[in-house]
Amino acid sequence: MRKSRMYSFVGPRWNPIVGCTHQCVYCWARCQAKRQKRRCELCYEFVPHLHEDRLKKVPRAGTVFVVDMGDLFCDGVTDEWIHQVLGATRRIPEPFFETKNPRRYSDFVDEFPEGSVLSATIETDQSYPNVSRAPPVLDRALGMLELRWPKKHISIEPIMDFNLQVFVEWLKPIKPVLVSVGYDNYNHKLPEPALSKTLALIAELEKFTSVERKTLRKAWWEH
16 A cells, blocks of 8 residues: 555555546546556546455554545445445544545544544635536535534645635634645646745635645746
């Protein structure tokens, strides 16, 4: 099991589920999965599916990213699969979960191991409908706000242009223990904010939480 490259604090990644229905244009995992055609047609198509054999091969050291090759809580993953995965994660000291459908966390809140970190990707406060079919970003923010869990994380990656005051007002009441901020690494020409604006956002976030600085650079249109 390889170490996750997505976050500095996350160790091994574990993928009993592969695939997602959000169809984000910038999805690195979907591109990675297409290399698996000879081994798994469903992985190649990125259709959510369960690798049942992996439920018995759970890494048990440190913080483990549970399903980074998909979204465990997207609409294409059944409740039964989620129950099976959460049951297996009880062997992990600190499971890390991330989704673009965080309202679904509340349906399973009694099943998460005590040390779990629950994360949501919220790239902006604006609407960019051609970028993803995931739930709207406001719905994600409200889902995290309503979630009763002590260890919440927000991923603003890949960051897209935003209204500074509004975005901060969305994130502050969520009370994340950490926010990760980074630009797109794969040249998808997303509607990115200027670097100066991103740094201003980080300065505001650091007034109430810790910030992990990922890939910070000038927006593609600034070069």
